[in-house]
Amino acid sequence: xxxxxxxxxxxxxxxxxxxxxxxxxxxxxxxxxxxxxxxxxxxxxxxxxxxxxxxxxxxxxxxxxxxxxxxxxxxxxxxxxxxxxxxxxxxxxxxxxxxxxxxxxxxxxxxxxxxxxxxxxxxxxxxxxxxxxxxxxxxxxxxxxxxxxxxxxxxxxxxxxxxxxxxxxxxxxxxxxxxxxxxxxxxxxxxxxxxxxxxxxxxxxxxxxxxxxxxxxxxxxxxxxxxxxxxxxxxxxxxxxxxxxxxxxxxxxxxxxxxxxxxxxxxxxxxxxxxxxxxxxxxxxxxxxxxxxxxxxxxxxxxxxxxxxxxxxxxxxxxxxxxxxxxxxxxxxxxxxxxxxxxxxxxxxxxxxxxxxxxxxxxxxxxxxxxxxxxxxxxxxxxxxxxxxxxxxxxxxxxxxxxxxxxxxxxxx
Amino acid sequence: xxxxxxxxxxxxxxxxxxxxxxxxxxxxxxxxxxxxxxxxxxxxxxxxxxxxxxxxxxxxxxxxxxxxxxxxxxxxxxxxxxxxxxxxxxxxxxxxxxxxxxxxxxxxxxxxxxxxxxxxxxxxxxxxxxxxxxxxxxxxxxxxxxxxxxxxxxxxxxxxxxxxxxxxxxxxxxxxxxxxxxxxxxxxxxxxxxxxxxxxxxxxxxxxxxxxxxxxxxxxxxxxxxxxxxxxxxxxxxxxxxxxxxxxxxxxxxxxxxxxxxxxxxxxxxxxxxxxxxxxxxxxxxxxxxxxxxxxxxxxxxxxxxxxxxxxxxxxxxxxxxxxxxxxxxxxxxxxxxxxxxxxxxxxxxxxxxxxxxxxxxxxxxxxxxxxxxxxxxxxxxxxxxxxxxxxxxxxxxxxxxxxxxxxxxxxx
Numbered sequence: 001x002x003x004x005x006x007x008x009x010x011x012x013x014x015x016x017x018x019x020x021x022x023x024x025x026x027x028x029x030x031x032x033x034x035x036x037x038x039x040x041x042x043x044x045x046x047x048x049x050x051x052x053x054x055x056x057x058x059x060x061x062x063x064x065x066x067x068x069x070x071x072x073x074x075x076x077x078x079x080x081x082x083x084x085x086x087x088x089x090x091x092x093x094x095x096x097x098x099x100x101x102x103x104x105x106x107x108x109x110x111x112x113x114x115x116x117x118x119x120x121x122x123x124x125x126x127x128x129x130x131x132x133x134x135x136x137x138x139x140x141x142x143x144x145x146x147x148x149x150x151x152x153x154x155x156x157x158x159x160x161x162x163x164x165x166x167x168x169x170x171x172x173x174x175x176x177x178x179x180x181x182x183x184x185x186x187x188x189x190x191x192x193x194x195x196x197x198x199x200x201x202x203x204x205x206x207x208x209x210x211x212x213x214x215x216x217x218x219x220x221x222x223x224x225x226x227x228x229x230x231x232x233x234x235x236x237x238x239x240x241x242x243x244x245x246x247x248x249x250x251x252x253x254x255x256x257x258x259x260x261x262x263x264x265x266x267x268x269x270x271x272x273x274x275x276x277x278x279x280x281x282x283x284x285x286x287x288x289x290x291x292x293x294x295x296x297x298x299x300x301x302x303x304x305x306x307x308x309x310x311x312x313x314x315x316x317x318x319x320x321x322x323x324x325x326x327x328x329x330x331x332x333x334x335x336x337x338x339x340x341x342x343x344x345x346x347x348x349x350x351x352x353x354x355x356x357x358x359x360x361x362x363x364x365x366x367x368x369x370x371x372x373x374x375x376x377x378x379x380x381x382x383x384x385x386x387x388x389x390x391x392x393x394x395x396x397x398x399x400x401x402x403x404x405x406x407x408x409x410x411x412x413x
Numbered sequence: 414x415x416x417x418x419x420x421x422x423x424x425x426x427x428x429x430x431x432x433x434x435x436x437x438x439x440x441x442x443x444x445x446x447x448x449x450x451x452x453x454x455x456x457x458x459x460x461x462x463x464x465x466x467x468x469x470x471x472x473x474x475x476x477x478x479x480x481x482x483x484x485x486x487x488x489x490x491x492x493x494x495x496x497x498x499x500x501x502x503x504x505x506x507x508x509x510x511x512x513x514x515x516x517x518x519x520x521x522x523x524x525x526x527x528x529x530x531x532x533x534x535x536x537x538x539x540x541x542x543x544x545x546x547x548x549x550x551x552x553x554x555x556x557x558x559x560x561x562x563x564x565x566x567x568x569x570x571x572x573x574x575x576x577x578x579x580x581x582x583x584x585x586x587x588x589x590x591x592x593x594x595x596x597x598x599x600x601x602x603x604x605x606x607x608x609x610x611x612x613x614x615x616x617x618x619x620x621x622x623x624x625x626x627x628x629x630x631x632x633x634x635x636x637x638x639x640x641x642x643x644x645x646x647x648x649x650x651x652x653x654x655x656x657x658x659x660x661x662x663x664x665x666x667x668x669x670x671x672x673x674x675x676x677x678x679x680x681x682x683x684x685x686x687x688x689x690x691x692x693x694x695x696x697x698x699x700x701x702x703x704x705x706x707x708x709x710x711x712x713x714x715x716x717x718x719x720x721x722x723x724x725x726x727x728x729x730x731x732x733x734x735x736x737x738x739x740x741x742x743x744x745x746x747x748x749x750x751x752x753x754x755x756x757x758x759x760x761x762x763x764x765x766x767x768x769x770x771x772x773x774x775x776x777x778x779x780x781x782x783x784x785x786x787x788x789x790x791x792x793x794x795x796x797x798x799x800x801x802x803x804x805x806x807x808x809x810x811x812x813x814x815x816x817x818x819x820x821x822x823x824x825x826x
Contacts, residue, residue: 057749091774124742232750323822329537336470361504409736
């Protein structure tokens with residue numbers, strides 16, 4: 001465990017505007033941590049619609065199962081999140097806990113259990129006793145306030161070294177609407193597994209099926225394009241809530257995914273998702289550098305993304321960047337192991353603007369000095385041109401340092 | 414770079430018998446290293462047959478291309494291996510080097526270029542000048558001797574901390590035949606990428622197509638069941654040579670893969686392959702513990718192997734073992750991310766004989782004390798029962814330590 005704040009933490013935080021129809025409260029439930037908040041309730045006005053995407057793990061946590069079951073109704077009144085215990089791999093007890101939480105939250109708000117959403121993050125395999133926090137929910141709902149977004153981000157942290165928030169304002173037709181988001185990252189605490197959670201809310205009046213389309217599409221180039229260590233949590237959850245409150249200011253409800261007013265909203269949403277996803281990467285365990293990997297010239301966009309992820313997940317590429325070495329040989333290796341169409345003799349590789357390899361050979365023109373200087377930066381861009389087609393993709397990761405091993409392996413020694 | 418010998422190195426080396434029909438010589442060509450051998454020639458009597466398997470990389474090295482092209486003839490008279498330069502990602506120059514090496518080796522032995530095999534390991538992306546060693550080949554062939562197996566293993570090392578040899582004697586019908594093998598492991602040297610190379614020879618008279626079947630099948634549970642860091646070299650090469658010299662002692666040639674005399678040979682060969690593959694794992698960069706992962710109860714053997722590799726390649730599982738923590742939550746995570754059929758509520762997980770989880774929950778019976786004691790061992794066995802079918806697989810890996818990051822990232826700092 002590290003108390004140090006990531007060197008890649010944001011230098012300052014944005015002022016988070018209110019989202020009409022969303023109220024927030026946090027509490028110290030003492031689930032695992034002491035002296036910090038570990039319980040978040042986000043209360044939504046009636047009529048709030050919701051969309052979600054979840055971990056692809058075949059062994060998802062109980063809260064993921066709970067949310068997935070509720071999602072088809074598309075309505076949300078409350079979100080409950082705890083940190084300190086993931087309620088994952090907890091069998092029948094896990095389902096009992098999500099049922100009890102659902103019931104208590106519904107009763108606190110006065111809604112149906114199908115309008116409750118929940119997420120848990122922290123230790124895996126330990127039963128989560130709902131009695132530790134269900135009694136607090138009525139009070140939380142009572143004292144929830146609109147202006148608590150940074151507090152919300154703090155309450156869901158586990159090994160994150162900084163809270164993650166983002167905001168954007170866009171026009172929906174003639175009416176300004178806001179989108180706020182929070183996230184927590186992929187960290188690890190003894191002997192726990194942490195998780196990527198993110199919750200985004202807007203006052204725009206958008207129907208749930210439209211929200212779901214925007215979200216499912218939006219994660220492709222954002223949350224599904226970042227990787228810290230190739231390990232996938234059982235609990236990853238991203239929810240998008242739309243209160244519709246902006247309709248009181250004249251915004252007309254959108255229930256057609258082809259509505260032209262969506263264009264600006266979509267750009268704004270994707271900006272939030274990318275911002276939060278990058279904050280997660282920049283707070284990866286032990287991270288000292290952000291790495292952007294772009295693959296061009298692949299047979300297809302899908303193929304490009306597979307190759308990019310093969311590079312971004314390669315321990316050898318990530319340790320080389322940690323060592324400030326522009327080791328393009330390891331990039332070739334990672335292209336080769338991706339299993340996608342590639343021709344060794346057509347590859348070109350850049351670190352930043354320095355082309356190190358061209359048409360399958362070391363580029364005799366490249367400047368060792370300029371490249372060495374470039375590798376000292378905080379943000380490293382690797383580009384590979386496959387030379388076969390027009391498929392393109394970009395993904396982000398962080399370097400692999402001794403600190404990663406210390407955080408994830410040293411806690412018992 | 415580490416000068417320390419792996420704590421998992423063998424305590425003693427076997428006495429390697431002669432393989433009639435194989436002669437070996439090594440030299441100091443000074444390709445990259447100083448004061449050590451870096452060139453190996455293995456000379457085979459006429460009539461020697463050969464089989465091979467190679468990296469699945471889509472960007473293989475020039476020597477891999479060379480060997481693949483020669484393999485259909487099934488005949489071998491000489492193997493040339495150099496360490497210090499992998500001749501990978503070297504474009505046209507790489508092909509010129511393999512052509513020059515092939516020609517010089519063929520001329521030294523007096524054979525066709527199609528009977529030459531070669532492998533290179535070391536730095537990637539640097540042209541390999543064949544003039545550094547082709548002039549030495551005639552002399553090497555001249556002074557090659559039968560009793561030089563350990564020297565052969567030493568000449569092909571890169572970041573290996575110990576040479577890897579194995580031997581076994583089996584009956585082919587009534588006649589004793591021997592199988593010897595050497596290997597080098599997956600290490601990394603500034604700014605190089607090393608590789609898995611292995612060469613096995615026997616005096617058994619077995620036809621090339623039969624050898625190929627045995628070898629292709631044999632790697633499944635051995636060389637293709639080990640992983641150090643999930644990264645695949647451009648140069649992995651495994652060759653099996655059969656001189657047939659045992660026919661002078663009455664062994665009849667085998668050219669039918671169903672020949673019942675093959676059973677013992679096959680067991681012996683697989684034993685050699687497994688022994689060498691495990692030596693590679695035990696010399697993985699920074700390794701302090703060997704990890705055996707067995708998955709039972711999967712839908713199929715293929716599914717079991719995918720799940721087992723997902724566990725064995727998980728940085729979080731590997732750092733937990735380095736930290737001597739029986740972190741079964743991370744094992745659940747790795748099962749979930751494998752993408753194979755699994756039901757969270759049917760999983761059982763053991764570390765050694767300690768069952769930590771059963772039917773999707775923590776096993777309330779397990780002894781924390783016994784498990785902690787178990788985790789201090791050099792060799793850790795993880796078993797997962799999926800509870801769905803009869804598919805089974807075992808793979809091997811090593812733990813992930815700070816030393817791995819140091820070896821692969823610190824060399825420039």
